[in-house]
Amino acid sequence: MKLYxxxxxxxxxxxxxxxxYLELPLELQLVNLxxxxxxxxxxxxxxxxxxxxxxxxxxxxxxxxTAIMQxxxxxxxxxxxxxxxxxxxxxxxxQSWQLAHWYPICQPLQYENFVKPLLQxxxxxxxxxxxxxxxxxxxxxPLNAHLAERKFLVNDSLTLADFSVASDLTYAIPGRFPLENxxxxxxxxxxxxxxxxxxxxxxxxx
Ligand SMILES: N[C@@H](CCC(=O)N[C@@H](CS)C(=O)NCC(=O)O)C(=O)O
Numbered sequence: 001m002k003l004y005x006x007x008x009x010x011x012x013x014x015x016x017x018x019x020x021y022l023e024l025p026l027e028l029q030l031v032n033l034x035x036x037x038x039x040x041x042x043x044x045x046x047x048x049x050x051x052x053x054x055x056x057x058x059x060x061x062x063x064x065x066t067a068i069m070q071x072x073x074x075x076x077x078x079x080x081x082x083x084x085x086x087x088x089x090x091x092x093x094x095q096s097w098q099l100a101h102w103y104p105i106c107q108p109l110q111y112e113n114f115v116k117p118l119l120q121x122x123x124x125x126x127x128x129x130x131x132x133x134x135x136x137x138x139x140x141x142p143l144n145a146h147l148a149e150r151k152f153l154v155n156d157s158l159t160l161a162d163f164s165v166a167s168d169l170t171y172a173i174p175g176r177f178p179l180e181n182x183x184x185x186x187x188x189x190x191x192x193x194x195x196x197x198x199x200x201x202x203x204x205x206x
Pocket of ligand 1: 006051052064
């Protein structure tokens with residue numbers, strides 16, 4: 001199997017970390033977004049939406065990181081994606097929440113506070129930061145409360161849900177995410193950071 005990937009991307013990270021955790025051998029093919037390689041015609045044949053990551057397993061091509069995670073975890077029995085349907089629905093709940101709500105809140109903070117200064121794209125926009133910060137608190141309060149009673153998001157054991165939601169905290173420090181009042185999110189993320197699969201996918205650490 002081949003993963004077309006861009007290591008700094010949290011979307012790449014969650015799929016790649018699942019493959020490492022499950023010890024699934026992957027050939028890695030860099031798609032350099034800084035060189036616009038996602039717009040090359042060869043890549044657009046794989047993913048017409050022009051985004052990473054993309055998985056190729058023989059003649060099967062799959063894009064969208066959550067679908068890739070579920071596909072990888074379906075290749076062998078494992079506790080990241082347990083067989084029972086209620087666990088899977090619960091994992092899907094958190095993966096849906098991450099895609100629909102968590103990512104769109106974390107992304108502007110990451111972009112304004114970290115990416116813009118890093119790539120010299122102009123000053124952070126205070127209005128965007130203020131709105132994203134307000135939304136961040138709205139999302140972080142229930143997430144923190146959920147994690148107060150548990151070590152992990154679903155069934156109290158590590159699942160795909162944790163890799164999905166954790167991916168958006170990859171740049172929490174340089175993105176200045178306001179996590180001060182959320183000790184349970186911080187201690188849960190510290191547990192994720194200790195996983196070898198997470199350490200091996202630290203941006204810049206490959
Ligand atoms: N919903 C998609 C999002 C993928 C995505 O936005 N990937 C970014 C990197 S984080 C990308 O390739 N962007 C290139 C572009 O938009 O031109 C997924 O989960 O895979």
